[in-house]
Amino acid sequence: MRLLFLALLFPLLGHAEPATVIRATELKSEPATDASTVAQLPENAAVEALERKGGWTRVKAAAGEGWVKMLALRYGGSGSAKKGDTGLAQVFNVARTGASGTQVTTGVRGLDEEKLANAQPNPAELEKLNNFAAERRAAAGFAAKGKLSAHPVAYPK
Amino acid sequence: MNRAIWLLALFIAAPAQAQFKLPDLNINKLIDTARGVVKATRDIDENEEIAIGRDVAARLLGAAPLVNDMRVQRYVNNVGRWLASQSERPDLPWRFGVMEAPQLNAFAVPGGTIFITRGLLEKMHSEAELAGVLSHEIVHVVRKHHLKAIQKGALAHLSADAAGAALNNVNAEARGKLIAFGTEMYSRGLDKGDEFEADRLGVVIAARGGYDSYGLPAVLQTLQGMNAKDSAVALMFKTHPAPGERLDTLATRMQPLLDSYAGQPQVRERFAMETRAAR
Numbered sequence: 064m065r066l067l068f069l070a071l072l073f074p075l076l077g078h079a080e081p082a083t084v085i086r087a088t089e090l091k092s093e094p095a096t097d098a099s100t101v102a103q104l105p106e107n108a109a110v111e112a113l114e115r116k117g118g119w120t121r122v123k124a125a126a127g128e129g130w131v132k133m134l135a136l137r138y139g140g141s142g143s144a145k146k147g148d149t150g151l152a153q154v155f156n157v158a159r160t161g162a163s164g165t166q167v168t169t170g171v172r173g174l175d176e177e178k179l180a181n182a183q184p185n186p187a188e189l190e191k192l193n194n195f196a197a198e199r200r201a202a203a204g205f206a207a208k209g210k211l212s213a214h215p216v217a218y219p220k
Numbered sequence: 221m222n223r224a225i226w227l228l229a230l231f232i233a234a235p236a237q238a239q240f241k242l243p244d245l246n247i248n249k250l251i252d253t254a255r256g257v258v259k260a261t262r263d264i265d266e267n268e269e270i271a272i273g274r275d276v277a278a279r280l281l282g283a284a285p286l287v288n289d290m291r292v293q294r295y296v297n298n299v300g301r302w303l304a305s306q307s308e309r310p311d312l313p314w315r316f317g318v319m320e321a322p323q324l325n326a327f328a329v330p331g332g333t334i335f336i337t338r339g340l341l342e343k344m345h346s347e348a349e350l351a352g353v354l355s356h357e358i359v360h361v362v363r364k365h366h367l368k369a370i371q372k373g374a375l376a377h378l379s380a381d382a383a384g385a386a387l388n389n390v391n392a393e394a395r396g397k398l399i400a401f402g403t404e405m406y407s408r409g410l411d412k413g414d415e416f417e418a419d420r421l422g423v424v425i426a427a428r429g430g431y432d433s434y435g436l437p438a439v440l441q442t443l444q445g446m447n448a449k450d451s452a453v454a455l456m457f458k459t460h461p462a463p464g465e466r467l468d469t470l471a472t473r474m475q476p477l478l479d480s481y482a483g484q485p486q487v488r489e490r491f492a493m494e495t496r497a498a499r
Contacts, residue, residue, distance in 0.1 A: 117432060117434055133434060134471040137467075173323050173337070174283055174337060178283040179283050188285050189277055189278045191286055191293075192333070195297050195315070216427045217424075218421055
């Protein structure tokens with residue numbers, strides 16, 4: 064029962080990522096500039112990033128919990144080592160040792176410089192790509208279903 | 221009066237006549253070379269751009285095939301086609317594909333073909349983030365960043381007439397070299413300025429499409445949190461400015477615009493549903 068409770072709770076907690084603020088930043092009670100200030104975070108203050116809402120990220124800091132401007136955050140923690148290899152090296156090993164047992168090893172090496180340099184045309188895949196194309200009108204219907212509406216926005220100077 | 225014209229005509233025609241008689245001069249070759257120079261330095265028209273793009277796309281697919289999941293491929297095409305419709309080149313034959321590769325990357329091919337890898341898709345949390353990345357790539361196509369680099373490369377690596385022949389696809393060998401060069405360009409990367417421009421204008425295209433404008437910054441922040449030595453991001457980091465630098469540049473140049481459209485939808489549920497099998 065307690066385990067089930069924890070399992071249900073876990074997704075709500077989200078995924079906390081260690082981060083630092085790159086400049087002195089106000090910790091806000093809500094994701095808005097005019098919200099009350101919980102605390103002043105000094106430059107390089109360590110925080111735990113919890114979730115993003117528009118241009119704001121909810122963080123847990125030593126001074127309390129609140130929202131900071133998303134672009135004031137850099138992930139990885141101050142001076143601490145970033146996470147290592149995502150395990151691609153292991154994938155490569157599987158590819159090298161070949162199909163031992165039930166391992167499917169097709170295409171796992173993916174896309175690197177050597178592959179790009181030696182690539183030969185694959186017309187069959189190009190044909191598939193063409194078949195997946197969306198018509199402009201169909202895409203507009205898809206956008207409407209997602210409650211997206213287009214409006215003019217000018218490029219910056 | 222008539223006599224004057226005749227005299228003039230003779231005067232003009234005489235030297236040309238003499239030229240044709242010079243034994244060492246191959247006038248046909250000269251004309252071909254001149255055509256090649258014109259061909260290689262003038263603007264490439266849209267049909268040629270699309271043809272070059274298809275050849276490059278076929279090579280890229282030779283390096284990594286499409287993810288075998290029709291649902292995610294159709295989904296990414298809908299998102300991409302909607303965004304491309306907000307650009308200055310809405311009627312190109314736009315194609316979007318998710319490539320079967322664990323590395324994190326995305327590619328824009330001249331003429332309107334855009335690829336993202338499964339590895340990058342796996343790191344995203346919403347349709348707005350996907351839209352941010354696709355919009356960045358759409359800008360590369362709209363501004364012809366790769367096409368210009370391919371043309372420049374052709375002129376630097378092939379003789380003028382061979383470059384013209386390659387761009388015009390009249391010589392198979394020269395064309396093969398050009399397309400191989402165009403494919404390898406994705407290992408070398410574009411000018412940094414082109415990447416920063418694609419970030420700035422990409423944010424605008426995503427906002428035009430009605431998405432939360434912070435999608436691209438959010439992906440950049442995810443990338444920034446990864447180890448640069450991670451083999452999954454090695455090629456992407458080699459060919460692009462550092463994600464932290466890109467975030468700084470967006471903060472400096474785009475903060476007011478970003479904040480104006482930050483409240484637009486992120487579309488998380490549909491993204492999770494449509495990409496589930498591919499992630």
